[in-house]
Each structure stands twice: as C-alpha cells, then as structure tokens.
Amino acid sequence: MRVVWLELRDFRSYDAVSLEPGPGVNVFIGDNGAGKTNLLEAIGYLSALRSFRGAPDAALIRDGASGAVIRGGIERASGEVRVEIEIPAEGRRRILVNGKRPRRHGDVAAGIPMVAFLPDDLDLVKRGPAQRRDYLDDLGARLSPSVGANLVEFEKALRQRNTLLRREGPAADLLALEAWDERVATAGARVVEDRLDLIEQLRPVLGAAHSRAGGGSGIEVRYASAWAGAGVVAGGANRRLPALTDSLREALSARRVRDLEQRTTTAGPHRDEPIVELDGRSSRSQASQGEQRTIALSLRLAAYDLLAAHHDTAPVLLLDDVLSELDPTRAAAVLELLPRGQVFVTTARDDDVAAVGWRWTRSGHDASWQSDDAGGTG
Amino acid sequence: MFEPPVQRLIDELARLPGIGRKSAQRLAFHLLHVEEADAVRLGDAIVAMRREVRLCIRCFNVTADEQCSICRDTRRDPSVVCVVERAQDIPVLERTQEFAGRYHVLGGAISPIEGIGPDQLRMQELVRRMDDEGIEEVIAATNPTVEGDTTALYLARLLKPLGVRVTRLASGLPVGGDLDYADEITLGRALAGRKEL
Numbered sequence: 001m002r003v004v005w006l007e008l009r010d011f012r013s014y015d016a017v018s019l020e021p022g023p024g025v026n027v028f029i030g031d032n033g034a035g036k037t038n039l040l041e042a043i044g045y046l047s048a049l050r051s052f053r054g055a056p057d058a059a060l061i062r063d064g065a066s067g068a069v070i071r072g073g074i075e076r077a078s079g080e081v082r083v084e085i086e087i088p089a090e091g092r093r094r095i096l097v098n099g100k101r102p103r104r105h106g107d108v109a110a111g112i113p114m115v116a117f118l119p120d121d122l123d124l125v126k127r128g129p130a131q132r133r134d135y136l137d138d139l140g141a142r143l144s145p146s147v148g149a150n151l152v153e154f155e156k157a158l159r160q161r162n163t164l165l166r167r168e169g170p171a172a173d174l175l176a177l178e179a180w181d182e183r184v185a186t187a188g189a190r191v192v193e194d195r196l197d198l199i200e201q202l203r204p205v206l207g208a209a210h211s212r213a214g215g216g217s218g219i220e221v222r223y224a225s226a227w228a229g230a231g232v233v234a235g236g237a238n239r240r241l242p243a244l245t246d247s248l249r250e251a252l253s254a255r256r257v258r259d260l261e262q263r264t265t266t267a268g269p270h271r272d273e274p275i276v277e278l279d280g281r282s283s284r285s286q287a288s289q290g291e292q293r294t295i296a297l298s299l300r301l302a303a304y305d306l307l308a309a310h311h312d313t314a315p316v317l318l319l320d321d322v323l324s325e326l327d328p329t330r331a332a333a334v335l336e337l338l339p340r341g342q343v344f345v346t347t348a349r350d351d352d353v354a355a356v357g358w359r360w361t362r363s364g365h366d367a368s369w370q371s372d373d374a375g376g377t378g
Numbered sequence: 379m380f381e382p383p384v385q386r387l388i389d390e391l392a393r394l395p396g397i398g399r400k401s402a403q404r405l406a407f408h409l410l411h412v413e414e415a416d417a418v419r420l421g422d423a424i425v426a427m428r429r430e431v432r433l434c435i436r437c438f439n440v441t442a443d444e445q446c447s448i449c450r451d452t453r454r455d456p457s458v459v460c461v462v463e464r465a466q467d468i469p470v471l472e473r474t475q476e477f478a479g480r481y482h483v484l485g486g487a488i489s490p491i492e493g494i495g496p497d498q499l500r501m502q503e504l505v506r507r508m509d510d511e512g513i514e515e516v517i518a519a520t521n522p523t524v525e526g527d528t529t530a531l532y533l534a535r536l537l538k539p540l541g542v543r544v545t546r547l548a549s550g551l552p553v554g555g556d557l558d559y560a561d562e563i564t565l566g567r568a569l570a571g572r573k574e575l
C-alpha cells in the first residue's frame with residue numbers, strides 16, 4: 001500500500017503544494033519551520049481523518065484562508081483510493097472517498113493502514129492511562145471497523161449520561177438515568193471486550209518487538225478496571241461480554257449517589273487503566289527513561305506488525321523527527337521496517353537515514369519540495 | 379443581499395432542514411423563473427397543509443380530522459401500540475402490512491444534549507392511554523440509535539410496572555440483500571443475537 005500523490009491547499013503553512021512520493025523511503029530534510037511535519041500530518045489525516053498531533057481542525061487552515069483542502073491517492077491491492085477532505089473555516093468538513101461520502105469515518109482508518117512514530121511517543125508509557133487507552137482504541141479501530149463503531153456508540157452514550165448528570169444533578173429523572181445506565185453498560189462492555197481481545201493479539205507481537213528494540217523478554221500488558229473484577233476480565237471470550245455488561249450496570253447503579261453528586265460518570269471504560277509491565281514492575285512509575293523509550297517504540301512497532309499481518313501489506317509508516325533521538329539499537333529496530341513498505345521520514349540532518357530512497361528538500365518557504373535522483377525520479 | 383422579496387424567500391428556505399445557503403438561493407431563483415401558477419400552487423400546498431392538517435388527539439399522527447384514519451379504523455387491534463419517534467415513521471411501518479395495532483408518536487427521542495428529557499416527549503399521554511384503551515403490549519419502534527435505544531429502555535421501565543408488555547423491534551439483516559454486502563456492524567450484531575432454528 002502506498003500514497004501515490006498528495007495535494008494540499010491552504011493547509012498549515014502551505015498555500016498550494018503537490019507531491020508524487022516514491023514507493024519506498026521518502027526523506028524530507030529541512031530546518032524547523034520548513035513544513036516537513038505539516039506534510040506528514042496531512043498524509044496521516046488521509047487515513048485517521050484527524051491530526052496526529054491532536055490539533056483541532058481549525059488549526060490546520062492556513063492563516064487568512066477560507067478553508068484547507070487535503071487530497072491524496074492511495075494505491076491498494078484492490079485499486080487506487082482517492083481521499084478528499086475539505087476543512088472550511090466555517091461549517092462542517094467534507095470527506096469524500098472515491099467521490100462518495102464514507103458510511104462511517106472509522107471505515108477510512110480501517111481501510112488505509114498507517115502508523116506514525118512521533119517525538120512525544122514516550123507519553124504512551126510515561127503519562128496517564130488516557131494515552132494507553134487511546135493507543136488501544138486507535139489500533140483496534142484500524143483492525144476492525146466494528147471496534148470503531150462500538151467506541152463511537154459508547155462515547156455518545158457516555159456524553160448523553162454525563163450531560164444529564166451535569167444539567168440535572170440530584171434532580172435527574174431516575175428512570176431516564178437507569179435507561180442511560182443500561183445503554184452505557186452495553187456499549188461500554190463492548191469497548192472493554194474489544195480492548196481485551198486486542199491485548200491478547202498484542203501480547204506475542206509486543207514481546208517480539210520489545211526484544212528487537214533491545215529490551216528484555218519480561219514485557220506484559222494488563223488491563224486494570226475498578227468495576228470489572230479480575231475474574232471477569234480473565235473470563236473466556238464467549239462468557240466475557242455478558243459478565244462485563246452486568247458488572248458495569250451494577251457499578252453504575254452502585255455509584256449512583258456519587259455520580260449524581262459529582263455530576264459525571266465515575267466508572268466505565270473511560271476510567272480503566274491499561275498497564276504495561278516490565279518484569280512485573282509498572283513501566284510508568286518504576287522503569288528508567290531508557291526502558292520507557294524502548295517500550296514506547298515497541299508499542300509502535302507492534303502496531304505496525306499487527307496491521308501488516310491483518311492487511312497482508314506493509315502499512316504506510318510516518319516517522320516524524322524520531323530517528324535522531326534514538327540510540328543505534330532502537331534506530332536499527334525502526335530501520336528494519338524500512339524496506340517493507342512506503343515510509344515518510346522527517347529530519348533536520350540529512351545523515352539520519354542512509355542514502356536509500358527519495359530525498360526531498362525545499363529551497364525556501366514558497367518553493368516546492370524537490371527530490372534528488374537517488375530514488376529514481378522516473 | 380438580493381432584492382428584499384427574493385432575500386426573504388432565501389432566508390425562509392434556508393431555515394428548512396437539509397437546505398443550506400446555496401441550495402436556498404438555487405431554489406429561490408428556480409421559483410422566480412417557473413410559471414407563476416406553479417409557484418402559487420406550491421405556496422397554496424404549504425398553506426393548505428398547515429390549515430387542514432393537525433395532530434390526532436389519540437396518537438399524535440398527522441390527520442385532517444380529530445382522529446387519524448388508523449385510530450378510527452375499528453378493525454385494528456386496540457391492545458397493541460407501536461411507539462415511534464416521528465409521524466413519518468408510521469407510513470414506513472404501515473407498508474409492511476404486518477402490524478394491525480395502533481401507534482403513538484413520541485415526538486422524538488430522549489437526548490439530554492439536545493435538552494430532550496421524558497417531559498419533552500409525549501410520555502404521560504402514552505401512560506394515560508394504557509388504562510383508557512386497555513393496552514397490553516407496547517412495541518418500542520424508536521430508531522436504532524443510542525438515543526432511540528435509551529428511549530425504548532425508558533419505556534420499558536415506565537410501562538412494565540403498569541403490567542404492560544414492552545417489546546423492541548429486532549435489528550437484523552436487510553432481507554433480499556447479499557450477506558457480503560451487509561454492513562459489518564449489523565452483521566456482527568446479528569451474529570451475536572443469533573437464534574436456534
């Protein structure tokens with residue numbers, strides 16, 4: 001799978017740019033502010049339909065422009081997919097896949113596998129559970145559209161229940177609250193079931209990635225949930241979903257008084273903690289910075305491997321300014337992926353990546369990106 | 379800005395659901411160029427609908443009389459009521475010719491985000507009908523959305539204590555379509571909810 005063409009209009013620093021990337025490694029070389037990360041961000045948007053930097057859509061529009069446009073062609077085994085996104089300064093964004101609106105946005109991410117390695121990936125290990133929940137949910141949605149749909153449904157139900165609690169507090173209609181409890185419980189149980197399934201798939205792949213990145217063999221992922229006991233979480237795949245639904249329903253009802261007072265939902269998948277352990281220690285609080293870096297990298301490598309196996313094709317790999325920060329062993333683990341598929345790398349120094357593939361430079365802010373002949377511009 | 383009469387029409391059209399500024403302009407200019415009689419007929423149709431049509435006093439379906447034709451039909455089973463979000467859902471269910479009971483139009487679904495709670499819907503009117511009409515079963519035919527599902531769950535909690543059976547439309551696969559074209563999520567849920575034959 002690869003991106004064959006990309007066109008941007010009024011996106012970030014670009015008024016107009018078009019690019020036909022090479023099939024293998026594409027290295028974008030330039031100083032800070034040269035616009036290389038913006039380019040990767042646009043490529044990532046074609047699949048995730050959002051910024052990998054977590055930027056709101058409005059931030060993607062060039063100053064003073066009426067809207068941004070990202071267009072790209074992606075070649076898959078089944079033919080070329082054309083993705084077109086218009087982000088107007090006012091009003092709703094428009095997304096077209098091969099000229100038609102996708103039925104669900106999640107279908108786009110599930111159909112176009114991409115993995116981004118980012119400078120702040122260390123946050124996956126170092127920061128709170130939200131980062132690790134997002135990691136699991138994003139990867140799950142890329143592996144199966146139903147995971148994405150389950151998430152959307154849960155988030156909607158949770159937002160509704162929280163709005164009811166916030167607006168009405170202790171005056172909330174109890175029957176309506178019970179109805180929302182039930183809806184949140186069925187949707188939430190599906191989300192946790194999806195996460196547990198993914199963790200089971202992830203375990204062996206993550207172990208292998210961790211050794212490749214220079215770490216030991218003692219890496220383990222656990223799922224901690226205050227409302228679903230260890231017995232429920234460990235239950236067999238067929239019995240787990242009803243047990244999770246019952247547990248969450250009971251937890252919501254047991255915490256009713258607290259939820260009404262705090263005016264928010266205090267139990268559920270949105271409060272759960274996926275934990276990565278190294279030799280039985282929590283990697284978040286009890287691992288060295290070096291160990292944390294290796295784990296963060298392994299999580300990305302494992303995502304790449306799972307997606308590659310699932311789609312039977314190498315995902316598009318986005319490496320934003322990460323190679324220069326890695327030591328030789330870790331960098332080697334990443335570079336091992338390079339021959340497998342299409343890669344977009346940004347760097348300030350042009351000696352980060354060996355002289356393979358296409359090397360893109362830009363002579364000024366208004367200039368277009370030019371590639372040398374190393375990749376064969378033909 | 380256009381000439382005031384044109385602008386006024388554009389503004390009115392743009393307030394309709396699903397019609398943006400550009401479509402409103404296109405429609406207004408289309409109406410400017412058709413035969414005058416055609417434009418007047420459209421205006422008359424709108425006025426006539428508003429003057430002649432009202433809501434059925436029993437089920438809140440649209441009707442030209444006090445009660446809608448379904449409520450007036452004595453052959454229909456008064457013990458079963460199908461609850462829908464909007465009046466336009468009724469013709470869809472009627473076309474199946476599978477349902478011989480009556481209807482109740484709630485006027486929407488529970489959605490705290492939109493400020494819609496049970497009190498903003500015709501729930502109390504429905505509760506009153508249980509006794510008045512001797513209703514034994516309520517079919518929750520609200521939309522298969524998070525809000526529609528929750529409204530159905532609410533109906534069950536509201537009506538079961540009154541000794542009424544509350545059922546929900548089964549969701550499943552579109553009949554006559556190929557399995558490989560079915561929506562993955564619908565298919566997944568249909569698989570999870572499979573039944574013994």
Ligand SMILES: [Zn+2]
Pocket residue numbers: 434435436437438439445446447448449450
């Ligand atoms: Zn009626």
